[in-house]
Amino acid sequence: MKTNQKPGILNFVLFVIVILLAAKCHYSGETIEGIPVTDSYNICKEDYFDFGKMITIGDPNDKFMISLPYNWAIQENYSDTMYGITASNIWDAGNNPEQLMLLSVTGYQTNDSLVTYFKNEIISLKQDKNIKVKELGEIDLKGHNCYWVKFENDDTGDKLINFVQYVKSYKRNEIYLLHSTVLSTDNYMDKICRLKQLANSFELVENNN
DSSP, X not given: OHHHHHHHHHHHHHHHHHHHHHHHSOEEEEEETTEEEEOGGGGSOTTOSOOOSEEEEEOTTSSEEEEEETTSEEEEEEETTEEEEEEEOHHHHTTOXXXXXXXXXXXXXXXXXXXXXXXXXXXXXXXXXXXXEEEEEEEEETTEEEEEEEEEEOTTSSOEEEEEEEEEXXXXXXXXXXXXXXXXXXXXXXXXXXXXXXXXXXXXXXXOO
């Protein structure tokens, strides 16, 4: 009877929805420092957004290069004698903070292995009461194994979504952080994927000392 079939159909639809949601973000059951390892950062499509005219910026010491939108606000800086870059679409976003996207590249000198450095970073993030570490995982960046972490912070009154990739040079004791930040909105992942597309252009120059 139809009245008997409705619950079965409803249960099937709910089952399909659950499967689709699970497929979008697969949790392996593994954790690092108590934070679940997922592949949610891997769902972004490659080169799906056209930023228009681009500019490639290289480290003055030929350690890395990255391609960024020509019309973005780009600021160069040094940290621990390391060269870094901060870029944002602040001119395009105007007075709408929900459209703002920010990407920074920061280098640090360390004798730690990538995994040790990353675990210490997670421990530090978890100790900050204004930060909620949500998930993390691994990803490849031009032949370099990377770790990434997603965390939220609302110390400014607005919830910010952060994804940070960690990549280490094979030949130098240097680790670079590729930090993407957007305001928490319904479509925040679309903005994160756009920033990831830019972060994926980051390339370490390994043939120099």
